[in-house]
Amino acid sequence: MPIYTYTCNDCGTFDTWRTIVDATNEINCPICTKPSPRQVALPGLNLMNSTLRGYMSRSEKSGNEPRVVNKKHLAGCGCPICKIGKPKERPTRYKWMIGH
Known part of the structure; x- marks a missing residue:
């Protein structure tokens, strides 16, 4: 249940818990x-951090109509999703090479 003022x-203002159905009805002080x-x-949107306000706005938009993203990767982009390209070759080491 939300809090309504x-x-x-x-006596002035006071806050109380009410159901949404009963929120429009008057209540006794x-x-x-x-x-x-x-x-x-x-x-209080003007009191909210602008970054947080942007995140909340995007969250509300994507809740109803999620945006479909099609991302094409370039060959050898190195992203963990596509793993395009050869793995780096390690130089060969021999026991006699240690310390040289």
């Missing part, structure tokens, strides 16, 4: 028990 004309309407809250 309600405003009492006498916990101090004076007068009916209090829900306060409309705007998301």
